[in-house]
Amino acid sequence: MSNRRIPKYLQLKEELLSWLESGRLQTGKQFPSENEISEQFKLSRQTVRQTFGELEKEGWLERIQGKGTFARNPGRREGEQVKTIGIITTYISDYIFPHIVRGAEAELRSQGYRLLLSSTDNKKEKEMESLQLMTSQPLSGLIIEPTKSAEGNPNLGYFLELQEKNIPYLMINEKYRELECPSLRVDDEAGGYKAAAHLLENGHTQIAGFFKRDDLQGVNRLKGFLHAHRESGITVSPQRVVTYTTEQKQDLPYKQALELLKSNEQNRPTAFVCYNDELAVRLMEAAVLCGLRIPEDISFIGFDDSSLSLGTRLTTLTHPKTTMGEMAARQLISMIEQGSTYEDTVFEPELIKRQSVFKRK
């Protein structure tokens, strides 16, 4: 017993733990009684009791009134650590999300972690529900795709709770500005820039853009889109920039697209940049319905290089998908096990040229 700063009852606890670990006291064997210990260590019985109390709570020993104190539990380490990680995405079944989940799942499984899955349908209330559920029981870490990231974060309290409980988390695709945590995302602004720049290089000057405005991915892609135009000295006509929210995504962009497609040939855009492949495919159908040829009459660029883009020969920008899931899992595990912190990881999107962009002279 050395340091006077360490309380005696904790010093005693360390001593007794070493007895247990060294095997000096095997499971089921009787401990020296409280009085014996107190005499041996020159401590009061009360102090010994305090130590015993803690060790009992932690499962190291068992006290039976009238009989004595007995050693327990040589194998199981205190409260064996939880190995369960949650992932909350906006959607589960559609589009690129299954690929992200798959990447994460494979990595986690190989590291002996279980994967909890939940989705928000891009609704704040469901995000809250999911957070509540996930944290209602033991959890070692959390991967979150923010819901409507451009609209702030009403569930801040839950994230602070995570920090308090010391549950590390990281964000994918986007991050809430209010929270300091590592994130993995694509440089969406660069993506928007590359899309528009590619069209401009191919002689397009009347380009329409369709972007989601309630998540930051959409906002940033639009930023890049505008940036490319500014650099080329081409002004973007306001009616050619269509922004919409999750709730409007079924109708609004489709209707606006029809509107633009039906305008006379001078005013009709020669190219569409679409928030993602899903939208691009729908708008391509609209174009075909209007009797236009792709890409001769109208060019298309999508985002995310989803399986949709392959079949439809859509030019699009890459998204790491599976890799992102994998890396997110790896980073989170190292945050849990090594306590390391990561800076943000930003992926550079690449343009994949297929057959949906026409070169105009």
Next chain:
Amino acid sequence: MSNRRIPKYLQLKEELLSWLESGRLQTGKQFPSENEISEQFKLSRQTVRQTFGELEKEGWLERIQGKGTFARNPGRREGEQVKTIGIITTYISDYIFPHIVRGAEAELRSQGYRLLLSSTDNKKEKEMESLQLMTSQPLSGLIIEPTKSAEGNPNLGYFLELQEKNIPYLMINEKYRELECPSLRVDDEAGGYKAAAHLLENGHTQIAGFFKRDDLQGVNRLKGFLHAHRESGITVSPQRVVTYTTEQKQDLPYKQALELLKSNEQNRPTAFVCYNDELAVRLMEAAVLCGLRIPEDISFIGFDDSSLSLGTRLTTLTHPKTTMGEMAARQLISMIEQGSTYEDTVFEPELIKRQSVFKRK
């Protein structure tokens, strides 16, 4: 404070717990100090400390030296039952599986259950891994899509362990013959029958079939396929029935299909029945490469009504997908909560006619 038999510190504990539960002390709010309590209840400060100590260990309150004692954790009941359900599917990201998972997830979330996800890539070893992982920590129930169901079940031990631990489980898509448990599946034999019958009715007599043989879905679809032929009195030429395993699925059926497509017009099949839409789409590409028109030169039928079939206008058979996931979740929850047992649920597949079947005279 009534009974003299109950120790005072436990009586005090009950009292304080009732304060916490009634919301009289909200999370984060400061407790009366130890001295205040001891005065109020006419107990010594030591006794109060004993009570506080237990409550702190159990997470009801937090004590900070110098500041005071604060209420915590209003929601979580100490022994609260585990509400976590696992789902093990062969794949995660592809094809119809995301839809099944989504159905289950939505239902589980609405019932306050968390969803654990794992996949097997249709490999027995990974199935074992997943079972091990899932059961390594508390679990209330399990939904399993059997892996290579036609090849028996080397992981039987783990399923028996589930029964021993009283963890209910059910199977989807197929079931291991060795195990007695509820299952939800499609009547694949009826599906195979309907596919072949539809073609036969449309004048096809040389129909090739491609079926997976290491899972029961494939085996049963083939059974129905043969049954329909038998009923029509048409013999199936052996070289027109291609069976393959998971490991071969990338190459073998494709090569065999090319073989058949390249044969002279007399011998060439006029229709393909494919194990699922995924395969159908690949073989349709092969047919186009061979210069054949769909459906004039060759007809196609797939299975599962996946999103692939829509774009390619493939005639196919329905699969409940999301509904199956939903129902599986609902049934499992009722097995957990009411202890009810279910018989198997069998869905009847319906033929969806699109444009991939040609009517021959």
Next chain:
DNA sequence: TACGATGACTTGTACGTACAACATCTTAAT
């Protein structure tokens, strides 16, 4: 205004006493 000292209050550590409740062995009476 800025800063430090102080005091009042909190919980934490440490020791002490007394007796209760329970288990086990010893002893004495039957």
Next chain:
DNA sequence: ATTAAGATGTTGTACGTACAAGTCATCGTA
């Protein structure tokens, strides 16, 4: 030999004192 009472040792409850250590507001001084 059997049984009951008692002795002894164990942990559990309950109270008490004293001081240490940390937090915070207030007051006073530079």
